[in-house]
Amino acid sequence: MPAAAAPLDRVFQALSDPARRTMLERLTRGPASVSELARPLAMSLPAVVQHLAVLEASGLVATAKHGRVRTCQLQSGSLQRAEQWINDRRLAWERRLDRLGDYLARQTPQDDEGSPS
Amino acid sequence: MTEHSITHGTFSLERTYDASRERVYAAFATAEGKAAWFEGGEGYVTLERVFDFREGGSERLTGRWESGVVSQFDARYFDIVPGERIVYGYEMRLNGTKISVSLATIEFKPAGQGTRLLLTETGAFLDGYNDAGRREHGANLLLDRVGRSLSRELAGA
Numbered sequence: 001m002p003a004a005a006a007p008l009d010r011v012f013q014a015l016s017d018p019a020r021r022t023m024l025e026r027l028t029r030g031p032a033s034v035s036e037l038a039r040p041l042a043m044s045l046p047a048v049v050q051h052l053a054v055l056e057a058s059g060l061v062a063t064a065k066h067g068r069v070r071t072c073q074l075q076s077g078s079l080q081r082a083e084q085w086i087n088d089r090r091l092a093w094e095r096r097l098d099r100l101g102d103y104l105a106r107q108t109p110q111d112d113e114g115s116p117s
Numbered sequence: 118m119t120e121h122s123i124t125h126g127t128f129s130l131e132r133t134y135d136a137s138r139e140r141v142y143a144a145f146a147t148a149e150g151k152a153a154w155f156e157g158g159e160g161y162v163t164l165e166r167v168f169d170f171r172e173g174g175s176e177r178l179t180g181r182w183e184s185g186v187v188s189q190f191d192a193r194y195f196d197i198v199p200g201e202r203i204v205y206g207y208e209m210r211l212n213g214t215k216i217s218v219s220l221a222t223i224e225f226k227p228a229g230q231g232t233r234l235l236l237t238e239t240g241a242f243l244d245g246y247n248d249a250g251r252r253e254h255g256a257n258l259l260l261d262r263v264g265r266s267l268s269r270e271l272a273g274a
Binding site: 107 | 124125126127128130132134135136140141144150153154155158217219234236238240
């Protein structure tokens with residue numbers, strides 16, 4: 001499966017960890033090596049590599065080895081898909097459910113009895 | 118856009134309304150009730166509305182957004198338990214292009230004097246939905262939003 005088509009579940013799982021979000025935030029400023037990603041994190045390099053594997057499996061991040069250095073880069077496609085999905089459906093529903101609440105609040109309590117208003 | 122792809126997604130929303138289950142259900146089950154809130158909101162012009170609320174019945178809502186984009190929602194009701202749940206499938210088109218095919222479930226639960234509404238949608242999101250005119254969002258803003266949605270998702274799980 002191409003990384004860009006990774007299911008949203010994996011994207012959400014990848015985003016559920018603060019260390020992985022810190023790594024992603026760093027990558028939004030440009031590509032970085034694994035040790036650069038590890039620097040602000042209070043964890044061992046192998047732990048960082050594990051987090052990186054989750055990010056890579058989600059399609060959010062791509063890595064490539066140049067000589068002895070592994071460079072990590074944000075893959076914006078997955079994020080955009082996730083963001084589009086969330087924005088377009090969830091927010092559309094949030095707004096609709098707000099309007100539903102307004103509509104219900106406008107109705108008189110007598111409507112509860114099913115009598116015509 | 119020539120690339121063909123599918124992304125699967127699920128989300129749930131939960132709201133508690135200070136209204137009886139009968140009233141909340143009626144807002145989904147009657148043409149008048151549904152038309153009161155099921156549309157695009159400000160700047161949205163309804164072009165066509167078909168509402169045949171019964172198992173096997175269809176619903177259509179076509180409208181034009183402020184941006185000029187025309188959206189078309191075509192649903193089919195699969196399961197209806199009056200006052201308790203509604204299950205429907207729908208396809209969504211933007212400017213005639215099919216962007217998603219989804220399954221939605223709506224559950225109505227008593228919550229004190231009010232009603233707790235649970236909405237869950239699972240969709241197949243087609244071809245990356247490359248809609249015209251969308252603003253470019255900064256990557257940080259993006260992460261922020263997805264993160265917030267995720268916390269809601271986890272809180273609701």
